[in-house]
Amino acid sequence: MMDDGMMDGLSYTIKANSFDNGEDGDAASKSNHIGVSLGMGDVTFTYGQANSETNTAEVSSKEFGVGFSISDIGLGIASSTSEDDVSKDQTDAISISTLYTIAPGLSAALAYNQYEVSKTDPALNNDGTEIFVSIQANF
Numbered sequence: 001m002m003d004d005g006m007m008d009g010l011s012y013t014i015k016a017n018s019f020d021n022g023e024d025g026d027a028a029s030k031s032n033h034i035g036v037s038l039g040m041g042d043v044t045f046t047y048g049q050a051n052s053e054t055n056t057a058e059v060s061s062k063e064f065g066v067g068f069s070i071s072d073i074g075l076g077i078a079s080s081t082s083e084d085d086v087s088k089d090q091t092d093a094i095s096i097s098t099l100y101t102i103a104p105g106l107s108a109a110l111a112y113n114q115y116e117v118s119k120t121d122p123a124l125n126n127d128g129t130e131i132f133v134s135i136q137a138n139f
Contacts, residue, residue: 009040009041010038010039010040011038011039011040012036012037012038012039013035013036013037014034014035014036014037015033015034015035015036016032016033016034016035017032017033018030018031018032018033019031019032025055026055027055028053028054028055029052029053029054030052030053031050031051031052031053032050032051033048033049033050033051034048034049034050035047035048035049036048042068042069042070043066043067043068044066044067044068045065045066046063046064046065046066046067046078047062047063047064047065048061048062048063049061049062049063056086057084057086057087058084058085058086059082059083059084059085060082060083060085061080061081061082061083062080062081062082063078063079063080064078064079064080065077065078065079066078072100072101072102073098073099073100073101074098074099074100075097075098076095076096076097076098077094077095077096077097078094078095078097079092079093079094079095080092080093080094081093087119087120088120089117089118089119089120090117090118091115091116091117091118092115092116092118093113093114093115093116094113094114094115095111095112095113095114096111096112097109097110097111097112098110098111105137105138105139106135106136106137106138107135107136108133108134108135108136109132109133109134109135109136110131110132110133111130111131111132112129112130112131113129113130113131113132114127114128114129114130115127115128115129115130
């Protein structure tokens with residue numbers, strides 16, 4: 001399901017989907033997702049929530065983001081968390097990004113991502129930082 005619209009200067013998009021493979025036991029797999037995006041001028045807010053279930057895991061995730069664009073520059077920040085309700089493993093992440101349009105068809109992007117993975121076995125915990133730089137050309 002998807003719905004787009006405009007209401008008094010507020011644009012919105014709502015998306016939802018659900019999946020069930022129809023299997024039972026070890027082969028069973030189900031998931032669902034809902035996402036909402038609200039735009040007001042140059043600012044966009046997004047929220048998403050997802051759940052998936054198999055015989056070994058029940059993972060629930062939530063995401064939130066804010067984006068802003070002005071002229072040739074776009075800025076965004078997003079946060080997400082995901083937890084396996086069976087194993088209690090959890091992943092948290094935050095991302096800050098910017099996109100600059102250098103010329104029509106040419107842009108540069110920079111993203112800073114930080115994540116933390118918390119496992120029930122502390123020896124398997126992990127965290128890190130990623131930095132991405134890219135140049136994109138469209139012809």
